[in-house]
Amino acid sequence: MTFPNFRRAHPNVAIVGATGAVGVELIQCLEARDFPVSRLKLLASPRSAGKRLPFRGGWLTVDALDDSSFDEIDLAFFSAGSGTSKTYAPRAVAAGAVVVDNSSAFRADPDCPLVVPEVNPETLAGHRGIVSVPNCTAIIASVPMAPLARAFGLERVQMSTYQAASGAGAAAMEELRASTEAFLAGRAFQPTVLPHPYAFNLFSHNAEVDVDNGYNGEELKVIAECRRLLGEPDLRIGVTCVRVPVLRAHSIALTLEFAQPVSPDAVREVLARAPGVRVVDDRAGNHFPMPCEAQGQGDVLAGRIRHDLSDPSGRSISMFLAGDQLLKGAALNAVQIAERLFSGGTGARSPAAALAVAS
Amino acid sequence: MTFPNFRRAHPNVAIVGATGAVGVELIQCLEARDFPVSRLKLLASPRSAGKRLPFRGGWLTVDALDDSSFDEIDLAFFSAGSGTSKTYAPRAVAAGAVVVDNSSAFRADPDCPLVVPEVNPETLAGHRGIVSVPNCTAIIASVPMAPLARAFGLERVQMSTYQAASGAGAAAMEELRASTEAFLAGRAFQPTVLPHPYAFNLFSHNAEVDVDNGYNGEELKVIAECRRLLGEPDLRIGVTCVRVPVLRAHSIALTLEFAQPVSPDAVREVLARAPGVRVVDDRAGNHFPMPCEAQGQGDVLAGRIRHDLSDPSGRSISMFLAGDQLLKGAALNAVQIAERLFSGGTGARSPAAALAVAS
Numbered sequence A, B: 001m002t003f004p005n006f007r008r009a010h011p012n013v014a015i016v017g018a019t020g021a022v023g024v025e026l027i028q029c030l031e032a033r034d035f036p037v038s039r040l041k042l043l044a045s046p047r048s049a050g051k052r053l054p055f056r057g058g059w060l061t062v063d064a065l066d067d068s069s070f071d072e073i074d075l076a077f078f079s080a081g082s083g084t085s086k087t088y089a090p091r092a093v094a095a096g097a098v099v100v101d102n103s104s105a106f107r108a109d110p111d112c113p114l115v116v117p118e119v120n121p122e123t124l125a126g127h128r129g130i131v132s133v134p135n136c137t138a139i140i141a142s143v144p145m146a147p148l149a150r151a152f153g154l155e156r157v158q159m160s161t162y163q164a165a166s167g168a169g170a171a172a173m174e175e176l177r178a179s180t181e182a183f184l185a186g187r188a189f190q191p192t193v194l195p196h197p198y199a200f201n202l203f204s205h206n207a208e209v210d211v212d213n214g215y216n217g218e219e220l221k222v223i224a225e226c227r228r229l230l231g232e233p234d235l236r237i238g239v240t241c242v243r244v245p246v247l248r249a250h251s252i253a254l255t256l257e258f259a260q261p262v263s264p265d266a267v268r269e270v271l272a273r274a275p276g277v278r279v280v281d282d283r284a285g286n287h288f289p290m291p292c293e294a295q296g297q298g299d300v301l302a303g304r305i306r307h308d309l310s311d312p313s314g315r316s317i318s319m320f321l322a323g324d325q326l327l328k329g330a331a332l333n334a335v336q337i338a339e340r341l342f343s344g345g346t347g348a349r350s351p352a353a354a355l356a357v358a359s
Helices: A021-032 A082-094 A121-126 A136-152 A170-184 A217-230 A264-273 A327-342 A351-358 B021-032 B082-094 B121-126 B136-152 B170-184 B217-230 B264-273 B327-342 B351-358
Strands: A012-016 A039-044 A052-055 A058-061 A075-078 A098-101 A130-132 A154-162 A236-240 A249-258 A277-279 A300-307 A316-324 B013-016 B040-044 B052-055 B058-061 B075-078 B098-101 B130-132 B154-162 B236-240 B249-258 B277-279 B300-307 B316-324
Touching: A012 A021, A012 A082, A021 A039, A021 A052, A021 A170, A021 A327, A039 A058, A075 A082, A075 A327, A082 A098, A082 A130, A098 A327, A121 A327, A136 A154, A136 A217, A136 A249, A136 A264, A136 A277, A136 A300, A136 A316, A136 A327, A154 A217, A154 B154, A170 B170, A217 A236, A236 B316, A264 A277, A264 A300, A264 A316, A316 A327, A316 B236, B013 B021, B013 B082, B021 B040, B021 B052, B021 B170, B021 B327, B040 B058, B075 B082, B075 B327, B082 B098, B082 B130, B098 B327, B121 B327, B136 B154, B136 B217, B136 B249, B136 B264, B136 B277, B136 B300, B136 B316, B136 B327, B154 B217, B217 B236, B264 B277, B264 B300, B264 B316, B316 B327
Parallel strands: A012 A039, A012 A075, A075 A098, A098 A130, A154 A236, A277 A300, B013 B040, B013 B075, B075 B098, B098 B130, B154 B236, B277 B300
Antiparallel strands: A052 A058, A154 A249, A249 A316, A300 A316, B052 B058, B154 B249, B249 B316, B300 B316
């Protein structure tokens, strides 16, 4: 048996940004999925060094990130922002590690695969040390879109998002809580993390807006990354990204126009078999995907599957999705990538097939 | 000077459902807009009878609604649900009143105009005693859609909504507050007004779902009423209605496909001149329509005006709206209808022109 991506059967693993919202989930995912970690090294800014976080029944102390942080590291998860990844990910690779990067730093780099294991695992085979985890909304949208695109041919995508605080980090989650508490108590609150009041409010995504075309950075990421994930560089995508007062699960109202007329039942059948998707579509009970039920789940919830009544051709299907931004939208997807790397980094679509290639 | 719709220059006015979320706003709108009320009669269920509500510096006592409630009433606002309107609105008309009905009871009735004064004031002329106030989402969407449809020809509408608690009434607003308080305190909370947990959560609109086509009652209202308001009985409309944890302003992500290529600047110019619309579209400042700024305002806020990147023809424009559900979505629109009735109920588009016809 060979382990083509790591030097050891039980790799030494580092997490850069271990104290952040995604970092904490990464630690928990490694433990919960029994990833064969030999040694886990937690790294963060000097400000967070010395903090202790739980792992496998004990406590690990966070170290400050520096140039020697990756000595003897086989696998490094990065989740500390694009700047940190740009500086330190190449150093980790030079030290012999494979990097799984949650930032946007390398997502457009053709040398760095952009991977959702249920969608395009075959692209992992070409990695040169850095693998990118896509934007959270692109992941959650692509998990159900990919099997539908394969089944029916996808021509146009329109989505409106309902994005949680967690996408802006742990401090934004805390700002949502604190500002809501203040609102309920009738106290004033000055936001410092997000640009607008968040208590019982919503606003256009806080990413910078391109003043020429009017799209914000989040929307442009979603378009570019969904195209890359689905292997359709010219796919027509329209998107509106909105931050809503929800803590950690994103929702998406999605309309897909296919190459042929498609029934909601046919869509439901494809999604019921799709890895990483759970169909929640109870019309009589008015029970559909909700953040409070997506939270803590690895699957993307998909429901409200119906014809888009604005398209008389019968080729357009509307649906509603919810997925945990911190899990499938970030930490879980990163660990699933590492699992694929561990099992051979192959193009096989099933874990079993991947293991067969690796052995 | 004649007052063709009322028997008196200063009509006697009744509000049915005066203690509800919309009822309270109706009282305030009448006062704030200096509507020429002679006597104001507040009506509600026997449970609410005896409550006192402020009006013009004094206090009015709420009476229980009964068959004699409309004696000497010239104008009756109804906001107590469809059942109450079906029973009592015809009785109010028989007693000589004009009814402005906030419920859905008569919205599909061809004898009852469905009116947004900025959109289709001319339809008021044919009223036979009952005028319907449209669904709140249909109002907020139609105010900017109507002038754009006139300017460019409208072929297709797609919208995803972000609807506030107030649309489900004062008890739903209180449930949002109370459940959020409980969540923050780590206490369990059992929802009784809405079917799902509301604190930091969102869910598909609580209206019953048609099990055959998958659309909920709110979505079917929005489609039917936008078509009627715009005078386009076959307009292609797709809609997803979602309840978000916001107290009283609805938001809508809207994509309009026009009959011709249209620039965002041309759309912005039409909306800047449109009555009832305020353009909030600051790309550099990332400042767009938000519920917290729509709240308490009579105008619908419109912004994020840009091409829909999924339509290469250049005919599709995406935008984002926010409007106060209790004001323009209900109480204010009702009072604006009454103002038109008072001034002659004409087809004139401007209040000045209407007054000229009435004098």
